[in-house]
Amino acid sequence: DVKVTQSSRYLVKRTGEKVFLECVQDMDHENMFWYRQDPGLGLRLIYFSYDVKMKEKGDIPEGYSVSREKKERFSLILESASTNQTSMYLCASSFHGQINQPQHFGDGTRLSIL
Amino acid sequence: KQEVTQIPAALSVPEGENLVLNCSFTDSAIYNLQWFRQDPGKGLTSLLLIQSSQREQTSGRLNASLDKSSGRSTLYIAASQPGDSATYLCAQGGYQKVTFGTGTKLQVIP
Numbered sequence: 001d002v003k004v005t006q007s008s009r010y011l012v013k014r015t016g017e018k019v020f021l022e023c024v025q026d027m028d029h030e031n032m033f034w035y036r037q038d039p040g041l042g043l044r045l046i047y048f049s050y051d052v053k054m055k056e057k058g059d060i061p062e063g064y065s066v067s068r069e070k071k072e073r074f075s076l077i078l079e080s081a082s083t084n085q086t087s088m089y090l091c092a093s094s095f096h097g098q099i100n101q102p103q104h105f106g107d108g109t110r111l112s113i114l
Numbered sequence: 115k116q117e118v119t120q121i122p123a124a125l126s127v128p129e130g131e132n133l134v135l136n137c138s139f140t141d142s143a144i145y146n147l148q149w150f151r152q153d154p155g156k157g158l159t160s161l162l163l164i165q166s167s168q169r170e171q172t173s174g175r176l177n178a179s180l181d182k183s184s185g186r187s188t189l190y191i192a193a194s195q196p197g198d199s200a201t202y203l204c205a206q207g208g209y210q211k212v213t214f215g216t217g218t219k220l221q222v223i224p
Binding site for chain 2: 004009040041042043045058090092100101103104105106108110
């Protein structure tokens with residue numbers, strides 16, 4: 001069964017901490033995405049990657065960075081966490097040429113910044 | 115700018131009813147339209163994907179339609195069941211991006 005795995009379901013961190021969210025997929029997908037989901041705002045794209053070591057900014061990249069050293073793994077980094085980054089974070093992946101079709105999602109990480 | 119709207123935000127129906135969920139989009143340069151299901155505290159599960167050249171897709175009790183000229187898509191659920199209770203999101207695929215609606219939260223009452 002195909003799978004996108006996010007390392008933590010729930011995470012609590014403090015303001016100013018550096019936070020790492022990890023995502024691993026076992027489908028050999030080229031494209032990987034990070035979204036955040038907030039009530040009333042829907043899903044918003046933070047960053048995406050279409051190949052190893054490649055990254056592209058999404059709609060709301062400020063305060064975030066990403067790393068893709070291996071095809072199966074895409075990490076989201078909050079350089080200095082702030083309370084407005086409290087949210088549900090969702091990782092997704094898709095095959096090459098399907099930038100507009102993220103079809104497989106992980107279960108999400110609910111991140112609280114105190 | 116692409117915008118995707120889903121109305122109503124919440125819907126409650128008795129078990130067995132047929133129902134329609136609505137999705138409106140503003141960008142006519144649509145590549146595809148996807149419907150997802152999201153259970154509480156979980157990620158999204160893809161239900162149906164309609165390419166821009168298609169008018170509808172069916173899977174079991176689900177049927178999704180796409181009308182590009184009016185900027186609308188509908189998800190029809192036949193003979194609803196309590197297990198259908200979830201939030202349903204539509205997403206418009208454009209050039210190198212996907213825009214999501216905010217979802218309709220469906221409750222099917224036994």
